[in-house]
Amino acid sequence: MAFTLDQFRLDGKVAIVTGAGGRGNSIGAAYAKGLSNAGASVVVADLNGEGAQAVAAEIVAAGGKAVGVAVDVADEASTIAMADAANAAFGGVDILINNAALMVDISYDNFETVSMDAWHKAFAVNLEGALLCSRAVIPSMRARGGGRIVNQTSGGAFPAQGLYGITKLALVGLTTSIAQQFGKDGITCNAIAPGNVTSDAGKMLVPDDSPFIQFLNMTCALRARGAPDELVGTALLLCSEAGAWITGQTIHVDGGWVLRP
Numbered sequence: 121m122a123f124t125l126d127q128f129r130l131d132g133k134v135a136i137v138t139g140a141g142g143r144g145n146s147i148g149a150a151y152a153k154g155l156s157n158a159g160a161s162v163v164v165a166d167l168n169g170e171g172a173q174a175v176a177a178e179i180v181a182a183g184g185k186a187v188g189v190a191v192d193v194a195d196e197a198s199t200i201a202m203a204d205a206a207n208a209a210f211g212g213v214d215i216l217i218n219n220a221a222l223m224v225d226i227s228y229d230n231f232e233t234v235s236m237d238a239w240h241k242a243f244a245v246n247l248e249g250a251l252l253c254s255r256a257v258i259p260s261m262r263a264r265g266g267g268r269i270v271n272q273t274s275g276g277a278f279p280a281q282g283l284y285g286i287t288k289l290a291l292v293g294l295t296t297s298i299a300q301q302f303g304k305d306g307i308t309c310n311a312i313a314p315g316n317v318t319s320d321a322g323k324m325l326v327p328d329d330s331p332f333i334q335f336l337n338m339t340c341a342l343r344a345r346g347a348p349d350e351l352v353g354t355a356l357l358l359c360s361e362a363g364a365w366i367t368g369q370t371i372h373v374d375g376g377w378v379l380r381p
């Protein structure tokens with residue numbers, strides 16, 4: 121079949137985006153709105169249930185279909201309830217973006233002092249959360265003839281520096297493993313590795329005038345910072361028919377920060 125732009129459309133598809141309701145200007149909210157604009161019905165899921173409902177309400181007000189759901193991605197029962205809510209609202213799940221993570225709220229202590237509680241919590245949310253959400257929806261994806269899973273990793277994993285980067289590098293391992301195990305079910309699994317994004321959380325963690333951003337502006341091929349919306353096109357590729365032959369990959373969307381062969 122000859123390629124047409126319709127292959128990027130998501131009409132009739134159901135997508136869950138985790139971590140999409142927490143902070144005002146967030147990457148998850150940009151993903152949720154972008155997938156809705158492409159035609160998907162969207163489940164906006166977040167630990168912050170009220171925030172999830174507010175983002176869902178924005179999507180509905182703009183003419184889309186969405187529901188907001190409170191979820192703790194680190195809690196298996198909660199992820200199953202999230203999948204059940206998607207089934208109840210829209211009849212199944214085709215797309216999952218595992219975007220929820222601890223980033224601002226993670227421990228940046230060094231390895232001599234980081235508490236093991238902080239360490240375990242970081243892995244519970246950033247790695248195990250993606251596993252639990254994926255396996256909550258894989259049965260529905262399989263029953264519908266396939267699906268798309270996108271894991272939000274980070275340029276901070278290449279190379280991993282500190283606990284946050286280690287959790288995000290481990291998520292790349294989960295990505296290739298899910299891709300391998302569920303490919304024959306028609307389920308793809310890929311990762312997006314953003315650079316420094318101007319979400320509220322990103323700017324809180326690394327202000328524009330920090331020496332790190334000034335350094336990156338000199339060394340990045342393009343520019344150090346991108347807006348949340350600049351990640352949406354890649355997500356759409358990985359979630360749509362246009363990306364049907366891509367799996368197990370990590371795509372860097374970072375202005376040329378992490379240059380990989």
Ligand SMILES: NC(=O)c1ccc[n+]([C@@H]2O[C@H](COP(=O)([O-])OP(=O)(O)OC[C@H]3O[C@@H](n4cnc5c(N)ncnc54)[C@H](O)[C@@H]3O)[C@@H](O)[C@H]2O)c1
Pocket residue numbers: 138139140141142143145146147148165166167168191192193194218219220221222223224245249272273274275276313314315316317318319320321322323
């Ligand atoms: N902002 C950046 O520069 C940047 C760069 C690379 C990667 N990322 C990644 O992009 C994603 C979104 O980042 P953001 O900048 O929008 O940050 P954000 O803090 O706004 O988004 C993270 C969301 O995850 C939610 N969350 C945290 N723990 C949860 C849990 N247990 N269950 C459900 N939801 C939970 C939070 O409520 C929040 O809404 C994260 O995975 C982050 O690691 C961000």
